[in-house]
Amino acid sequence: MIEVVNLNKTFEENHVLKDVSATFLPGKTNLIIGKSGSGKTVLLKCIIGLHNIDSGQILYNKQNLPEMNPRDTKLLRQKVGMLFQGSALFDSISVLENVLFPLEMFSSMSKSEQVKRAEFCLERVNIDPSAFSLFPAEISGGMQKRVAIARAIVLNPLYLFCDEPNSGLDPQTSRLIDKLIHDITIEYKMTTIINTHDMNSVIEIGENVIYIDNGEKAWQGENKDIFSTENKNLNDFLFASKLTQSN
Numbered sequence: 001m002i003e004v005v006n007l008n009k010t011f012e013e014n015h016v017l018k019d020v021s022a023t024f025l026p027g028k029t030n031l032i033i034g035k036s037g038s039g040k041t042v043l044l045k046c047i048i049g050l051h052n053i054d055s056g057q058i059l060y061n062k063q064n065l066p067e068m069n070p071r072d073t074k075l076l077r078q079k080v081g082m083l084f085q086g087s088a089l090f091d092s093i094s095v096l097e098n099v100l101f102p103l104e105m106f107s108s109m110s111k112s113e114q115v116k117r118a119e120f121c122l123e124r125v126n127i128d129p130s131a132f133s134l135f136p137a138e139i140s141g142g143m144q145k146r147v148a149i150a151r152a153i154v155l156n157p158l159y160l161f162c163d164e165p166n167s168g169l170d171p172q173t174s175r176l177i178d179k180l181i182h183d184i185t186i187e188y189k190m191t192t193i194i195n196t197h198d199m200n201s202v203i204e205i206g207e208n209v210i211y212i213d214n215g216e217k218a219w220q221g222e223n224k225d226i227f228s229t230e231n232k233n234l235n236d237f238l239f240a241s242k243l244t245q246s247n
Contacts, residue, residue: 001026002047002159002191007056009039009046016042018215019056026158026191029182029205033196034212035237041163043212044195048080048161049073060159078106081152081190083162083181087144089136089151096122096132099151106155121150125180142173146180153184160185162194166201174198178205199238202226211237 002024009017016039024030024047034040045051047058049065058065060076068076089098099118107114122132125146136144145165152160162181166174182205185192194201202209206223213219213233221229229235 001061003059004047005057005059007046007058008054009042009051010054016215017046020217022210022217022220024191024193025208027186027189028207029185030193030208031196031202031206032193032210032212033202038212039215040195040212044161044163044193047193078155079158081155081157081160083148083152083165085164085167087148089144089148091136094133094135095127095139095147098147099154102151102155118154121154122147125150141168142176145169145177149180153188156188158190160190160192162192164196165194166196166198171200174200175204
């Protein structure tokens with residue numbers, strides 16, 4: 001489980017996150033939503049440790065990330081998988097080599113064990129073995145995203161972070177990616193945190209939704225409750241998002 005407690009983050013005079021407290025549940029898809037400039041991306045980057053915070057706590061199973069020593073931080077990094085917005089695959093190496101990369105960096109497995117694990121993860125995300133030797137430019141955007149998911153889970157992480165996983169994908173492929181992330185979250189009992197503006201994702205897999213408004217946590221709950229909220233700004237955001245996606 002990940003908890004943030006009274007988290008504050010400023011950039012010079014801009015107070016981006018204001019006393020944000022939220023709980024992210026293991027075995028659940030935890031979604032952070034909010035309009036552009038609301039602070040949701042900064043919150044995700046703070047939780048990962050890409051931004052130093054001004055005050056507050058970021059608790060990984062009760063361990064406070066800002067207070068961890070370098071050794072504990074390194075151990076934590078090995079338990080984290082990251083799915084970047086643009087997939088961030090290495091163009092110059094094959095699909096299989098992309099997934100092997102974290103194993104070669106952090107695993108003590110033999111080479112044959114690494115290959116077996118990478119192939120297993122690729123097959124788990126429905127990549128056919130015939131594509132293993134292809135380069136990222138030779139496969140579709142949806143396949144690239146699935147390869148990126150395989151790479152993110154190859155070290156069997158406890159925590160999975162996804163930054164706009166459906167960016168640039170058509171609605172049908174987006175639903176497939178949502179289902180895949182959701183299924184893997186349950187299967188591996190991961191704490192998955194997804195930064196998204198995709199309302200279809202909220203409806204389909206939003207088991208724990210955190211709405212950030214002007215740097216503050218304005219609402220937290222399940223997707224089944226989000227459309228009955230009395231929070232006016234959230235209602236306006238939901239309406240505008242649905243209207244944008246329907247056009």
